[in-house]
Structures are given as structure tokens and as C-alpha cells.
Amino acid sequence: MKKNTYVFGIETSCDETAAAIVKNGTEIVANVVSSQIESHKRFGGVVPEIASRHHVEQIIAVLDETLEQAGLTFKDMDAIAVTKGPGLVGALLIGVNAAKAIAFAHNLPLIGVHHIAGHIYANRLVKEMAFPLLSLVVSGGHTEIVYMKDHGSFEVIGETRDDAAGEAYDKVARTLNLPYPGGPHIDRLAAQGEDTYNLPRVRLEEGSYDFSFSGLKSAVINTVHNAEQRGEEIIPENLAASFQASVVEVLTEKTLRAAKEYEVKQVLLSGGVAANKGLRMSLESAFADLRNVELVIPPLSLCTDNAAMIAAAGTILFEQGKRDGMDMNGHPGLDIEAF
Amino acid sequence: MKTLAIDTSTYTLSIGLADGDVILAEQVTNVKKNHSIRVMPAIQALMNEADMNPEDLEKIIVTNGPGSYTGVRIGVTIAKTLAWTLNIPLAAVSGLASLAASAPVVDGLVCPVFDARRGRIFTGLYRLSNGTVQAVLEDRNVSVADWCEELLLQKEPVLFVGQESNIHEKAIVEQMGKEAVFAGRAVPYTRPAALLALGMSMENDPAEVVPNYARLAEAEAKWIEANEKKAAGRE
Ligand SMILES: [Zn+2]
Numbered sequence: 001m002k003k004n005t006y007v008f009g010i011e012t013s014c015d016e017t018a019a020a021i022v023k024n025g026t027e028i029v030a031n032v033v034s035s036q037i038e039s040h041k042r043f044g045g046v047v048p049e050i051a052s053r054h055h056v057e058q059i060i061a062v063l064d065e066t067l068e069q070a071g072l073t074f075k076d077m078d079a080i081a082v083t084k085g086p087g088l089v090g091a092l093l094i095g096v097n098a099a100k101a102i103a104f105a106h107n108l109p110l111i112g113v114h115h116i117a118g119h120i121y122a123n124r125l126v127k128e129m130a131f132p133l134l135s136l137v138v139s140g141g142h143t144e145i146v147y148m149k150d151h152g153s154f155e156v157i158g159e160t161r162d163d164a165a166g167e168a169y170d171k172v173a174r175t176l177n178l179p180y181p182g183g184p185h186i187d188r189l190a191a192q193g194e195d196t197y198n199l200p201r202v203r204l205e206e207g208s209y210d211f212s213f214s215g216l217k218s219a220v221i222n223t224v225h226n227a228e229q230r231g232e233e234i235i236p237e238n239l240a241a242s243f244q245a246s247v248v249e250v251l252t253e254k255t256l257r258a259a260k261e262y263e264v265k266q267v268l269l270s271g272g273v274a275a276n277k278g279l280r281m282s283l284e285s286a287f288a289d290l291r292n293v294e295l296v297i298p299p300l301s302l303c304t305d306n307a308a309m310i311a312a313a314g315t316i317l318f319e320q321g322k323r324d325g326m327d328m329n330g331h332p333g334l335d336i337e338a339f
Numbered sequence: 340m341k342t343l344a345i346d347t348s349t350y351t352l353s354i355g356l357a358d359g360d361v362i363l364a365e366q367v368t369n370v371k372k373n374h375s376i377r378v379m380p381a382i383q384a385l386m387n388e389a390d391m392n393p394e395d396l397e398k399i400i401v402t403n404g405p406g407s408y409t410g411v412r413i414g415v416t417i418a419k420t421l422a423w424t425l426n427i428p429l430a431a432v433s434g435l436a437s438l439a440a441s442a443p444v445v446d447g448l449v450c451p452v453f454d455a456r457r458g459r460i461f462t463g464l465y466r467l468s469n470g471t472v473q474a475v476l477e478d479r480n481v482s483v484a485d486w487c488e489e490l491l492l493q494k495e496p497v498l499f500v501g502q503e504s505n506i507h508e509k510a511i512v513e514q515m516g517k518e519a520v521f522a523g524r525a526v527p528y529t530r531p532a533a534l535l536a537l538g539m540s541m542e543n544d545p546a547e548v549v550p551n552y553a554r555l556a557e558a559e560a561k562w563i564e565a566n567e568k569k570a571a572g573r574e
Contacts, residue, residue: 042562049408049556056412060423060546074424090409093375094416100379101420105393326379 007318008066008077008102009311012095013087013115014140015046017058019066020308021077025315026124030069031301031308034058037181044180045170052090059098066307074106081314084112084324085334086141092330100326111314112324114339115305116142117154119270121316122302122309130265130294136255138279139271140166140181143211143251145258146336151316154336157258158209165247166273168213172220172243176236187276190244193237197223199246209254216246248282256286259293268296274303341391342398343382343421344534347374347414348406348434349453349503354381355531356389363389365531369502374413382417397427400538402434402529405461405478405553406453415550423545430538431548433478438501439465440472440533442526448475448497450490452504455480460507461553462486464497472537480553483507487514500526 004023011018015036021029036054040046067073082099085092096112103110119142120135129151137144143165145158163171166183173182178189199219202212220243227234259267269283280297287295302309331339346353350371356364364385368377386392401418404411415431422429438451444467453461460483464476476489490497491514499511500522511519555563 043558047556047558050558052408052412053550053552053556056416057549059416060419063420064423064546090412093409093413097375097379097413097416098420101417102424104379104383105421105424107393326383327376329373329376 005078005315005318006072006076007079007081007311007315008074009307009309009314010063010080010082010095010099011115011118011305011307011310012055012059012091013083013085014091014305015040015051015054016305017055017062018305018307019062020306020311021066021070021072022125022308022311022315025312026128028125028308029072030066031306032062032065032069033306034062041180044174046088048088048090051088052094055091055094059094063098074102074108077106077108079109079111079314079318081111081113081310081318083115083118083310084328085115085331085339087115087330087332089330089332092332096328096330100328104326109318110324110326110328111317111322112328112339113310113313113317114334114336116144116146116270116336117313117339118309120146120148120268121313122270122298122306123268123296124312125302125308126298127296132262132264133266133268134255134259134262134264135268135270136251137270138165138251138273140164140170142271143213145209145255147262152320156337157262158211158254160211160213161204162212162214163217165211165213165251168217168247169273171217175221175224176239183273183276186240186244187278189237189240190278193235193239193241195242195245196238197242199223199242201246201250203250209258211250211254213247216243244278248278251279252282252286255283256290259290264293266294266296269298270303272304274298275300340397341395342400342535342539343386343396344400344531344538345378345382345414345418346402346434346437346529346531346534347378347410348402348404349410349528350407351528352377352381353529353531353534354385355535356385356391357535362532362535367528367531369528374410378413378417393425396421396425398430399427400430400432400534401548402437402534403431403548404434404551405480406434408550408552411550411552415548419545419548428542429545429548430541431543432534432538432541433463433551434529435461435463435478436465436472436474437529437534437537438526439463439467440537441528441530442467442498442500442522444498445469448493448495450497450499452499452501452507454503454506458482458484460486464490464493478551478553483510484514487511491515491518496520498522502527
């Protein structure tokens with residue numbers, strides 16, 4: 001019988017201090033996330049220095065709770081995986097240095113993981129991957145379509161040329177005076193409203209899988225501004241629904257077209273915006289007719305930042321023999337195709 | 340007791356290894372390079388040299404600030420993770436106290452200085468006597484001018500240590516005259532042996548050890564200021 005593989009994962013790239021243990025790359029044994037969102041709310045966004053301060057305060061409690069939950073020790077682990085980028089550099093460095101200390105203390109292989117590779121591999125904790133596949137990655141900092149012909153191979157076939165979808169959500173939320181983070185509030189309002197504001201669908205040039213959301217964001221701001229000047233009342237539910245309809249329509253259409261062109265077996269939804277109900281519903285109905293393509297959407301808790309996804313991706317890299325040294329650094333702009 | 344000491348609170352990287360009272364190895368590099376890349380390889384190399392394995396360690400000592408925010412966090416994160424996972428004691432020592440303790444003084448006041456830019460310094464005042472180090476004025480972030488005023492109240496000569504004290508030497512001498520003495524190149528940075536000696540008698544819970552930044556994060560300070568203005572406006 002093959003021995004089980006246990007990988008300990010650490011994630012501190014933004015405002016969640018997280019650790020997890022994953023068995024054989026597919027099964028969560030322990031998963032601990034300490035969110036700082038409450039401390040950043042008053043600033044209307046994540047403040048890097050404050051995020052770093054929280055990480056260094058929380059890290060031991062999070063690591064400790066993870067071993068406790070699993071009832072395991074580092075002697076049971078096969079490797080330590082940690083997010084080495086992209087993200088906030090000061091925040092990344094806490095996870096990276098904690099991981100190095102553990103790897104050194106217990107003589108364990110150290111594996112640096114790309115944050116987005118982690119988001120994609122969150123899906124493997126739900127459903128085994130079938131290649132080739134596409135992943136639509138939508139989060140606060142990313143909007144990408146990634147093609148994978150096999151484990152550990154990532155090709156970005158489309159990405160945002162300006163704002164990430166999550167960023168556009170936050171800015172539109174601010175325009176509508178909704179609290180930070182705006183995504184869930186817009187999603188909730190949109191469910192109560194109708195697409196009445198005729199906002200643009202930015203598709204870019206024919207055949208492109210790239211995205212652009214800054215024009216849409218400006219259109220929302222202009223709509224609010226013009227209404228104010230005319231003394232008209234904005235219906236927030238309808239504006240949220242109109243904005244969301246535009247984002248979701250473009251995301252769905254490009255993903256569907258790419259899935260057909262690349263003849264993939266699976267489409268995986270990844271990243272924090274994957275929690276968005278409007279996007280989930282739209283993708284589900286679009287892919288319902290495409291019988292040979294399986295749509296995989298992880299549960300909400302695995303869409304937002306966590307370390308189980310880092311451990312899951314780290315397991316594949318571990319099995320492929322990838323290792324990092326004690327001189328590993330945090331890389332705020334790490335490239336997924338080259339990491 | 341086999342002890343590892345780490346100081347990354349300024350750009351100087353100081354690492355030391357001791358077995359009881361015997362210093363086994365010291366490494367200091369005083370170059371402006373990335374701590375995150377260099378600390379763990381340096382620890383590894385030094386322990387190798389001393390034929391020591393991680394599980395041989397019985398105690399970790401670290402400076403927890405003030406100083407460079409990122410530098411302090413790297414040292415503290417490594418030290419507390421090592422202490423926690425090896426289940427051994429941790430001691431968190433002021434980086435300024437350990438710089439003061441690096442001075443070859445038998446009896447007198449020592450003022451360690453890290454530059455904090457724009458005419459400000461991270462500093463504190465310590466009394467060294469017969470091998471002990473006592474805090475006289477606690478660590479802080481202060482303007483050079485205000486600090487010199489406080490030091491003059493001691494009515495005693497003060498020895499300034501740390502390579503960054505040179506940046507402010509002129510301003511300090513103008514205010515304090517002969518009461519200010521500079522160690523210059525004799526004490527440019529923290530000596531690992533001094534940090535090892537200071538931390539030996541201390542012990543902290545790894546989960547509880549956090550950096551002492553001696554300063555609010557900029558966003559926090561601005562937020563407080565804005566709220567105070569708002570409150571004042573309502574009065
Ligand atoms: Zn993320």
C-alpha cells in the first residue's frame with residue numbers, strides 16, 4: 001500500500017493568516033484561517049503595514065491550532081508548502097520565514113507555491129482534476145483564464161488589462177456607499193434588482209480572452225454622477241444588478257468560448273469572487289448544455305484565501321520534485337507561468 | 340544550554356551561537372542586503388560550523404525592535420517559529436538594549452541609536468555597571484532635539500553607540516556639548532555575544548512575542564488624527 005502524503009501549507013499573502021494540512025493533495029485534515037478583515041474595514045481596504053503586523057502576531061496561534069485540529073506533528077509531514085507570491089511583500093515574508101524555520105527545524109522539504117496555483121488547486125479538494133482544463137480565476141487582485149494541460153503546468157490565455165474584477169466590485173461598492181469589502185454587498189443587492197442601466201459589455205478585440213473592467217467602473221460612476229446632476233434618484237439594487245450582469249456576462253462568455261476552443265474536460269472556478277452567487281448561477285446555466293465539460297465550483301470557504309489550497313498545490317509540486325532553498329524570498333509579482 | 344541569537348532589526352545581520360557561557364560562533368555582516376534571503380542560510384551555515392543540529396538547540400534569543408519594520412518581523416518570525424516548533428524557550432530582547440550592551444563600558448550611561456529618518460531616532464538610555472544593563476529611559480521614537488533635552492537632565496556624560504548615531508552627531512554635540520561622547524567605530528552594531536548575554540536570563544512565550552515598533556503604522560496614525568479632527572469639529 002502506498003504511504004499517505006501529508007503536506008503542511010501556509011498562506012499569508014494578503015489579509016488572512018492561514019495554515020492547513022492536506023493528505024494526498026485531495027483531503028483536508030486541518031484548515032485554519034484567521035481573518036484580519038475587521039481591522040482593515042475602517043481604512044476601506046487592506047493596509048499592507050497593518051496586514052504584516054497582524055500576520056506576525058497571529059502566525060504561531062494559527063500554526064498551533066492547525067496541528068491541534070489534525071492531531072498530528074511535523075514528524076508526520078512530508079513537506080512544508082508556502083505562498084511565495086504574488087501578494088503584499090511584507091505579508092508574504094511572514095509565511096515564507098515561518099515555513100523556512102519549520103523546514104529547517106524538522107529537516108523537511110520546502111516548497112514555494114504561486115498563490116493563484118493555490119486557488120486553482122482548491123478545486124482538487126472537491127473533485128479530482130481532469131486534463132486538459134481551464135480555470136477562471138477571479139479575485140480582488142486577479143481576473144485570468146488559465147489553461148492547464150497537466151498538473152503543475154499553467155498557461156495564462158487571458159487576463160485583465162486594467163482592474164481585476166474584485167477591484168471593480170470594491171470601487172463600485174464605494175460609489176454606492178456600501179461598506180468594504182464590496183463584493184458580497186453588490187451580489188446581495190443585485191439579487192434584488194434588475195439590469196436596467198444599460199452598462200457596457202467590454203469584450204475587447206475579436207477572439208481575445210483578455211478582460212477590461214475600468215471602463216465599466218467609470219460607466220457606473222458616471223451614471224451615479226449624471227443622476228445626481230439631474231436630481232434623479234439612483235436605484236442601488238438596479239445599478240448593482242446592471243454592473244454585476246455586465247461583469248458576469250463577459251466572464252461567462254469568454255470562459256465558455258475558451259472551453260470550446262481548447263476542448264477541455266473541466267472548467268474550474270477559482271478565487272474569492274467565485275463566492276459570487278450571480279457568477280456561479282450564470283456559469284452553471286451556460287455550462288449546463290456543454291455535456292462533455294464538467295464545471296467545478298468549490299465551496300465558499302475554499303474560494304477565499306486559505307492554506308489548504310496552498311498545501312494541495314504544494315503536494316503536486318512535491319511529487320514533481322520541485323524544491324526551494326533556505327534562501328527563498330517573497331515575490332510580490334511572481335509569474336504563474338514561470339514560478 | 341545551546342543558544343541561538345538573531346538580530347535583524349537594522350540592516351546589520353548578527354547571529355550568534357553559545358553553549359552556556361561559551362560563545363561558539365558569531366556572524367555579523369554589515370551590508371545592505373535582503374534579510375529574508377540571508378538569515379536562514381546564515382543560521383544553517385553557522386550551526387554547521389559548530390556541528391550543531393536544530394534539535395540540539397535549547398534556547399532562542401531575538402531582538403524584537405525597534406528598528407526596520409520588515410527586518411524586525413523577519414527575525415521575530417523565524418525566532419518564534421523555531422522556539423515554538425522545537426519546544427524550547429524564547430527570549431525577546433530590545434535591539435537597542437543589545438546595542439547598548441555591546442559597549443565596552445564598565446560604568447556609565449549608554450545611548451544606542453538607530454536612525455528613524457527626518458531628524459528622528461529610535462533610542463533609549465541604559466546604565467551599564469559591572470556587566471549589567473539597566474534601562475534608565477525606555478525605548479522610543481523621538482526627535483533628536485527632544486531627546487538631547489532629556490539626556491541633559493541626567494547631568495552625566497552619555498556614550499552614544501551605533502553606526503547611525505554618526506548621522507546625528509553634529510546636532511547632538513551642538514545641544515549637549517561635552518556631555519555627549521561617541522563610540523564611533525568601536526561599537527558600530529550589536530555584537531551577537533552581547534545579545535546572547537542579555538537574553539540568557541529572560542524568557543517569553545513564543546506565541547506572545549511581537550515586535551516593538553515604537554511607532555504606529557502610518558495609516559493608523561493618520562486615521563487617529565482624522566478622527567481627532569472630526570471629534571474636535573463636533574465640539
Ligand atoms: Zn487569493
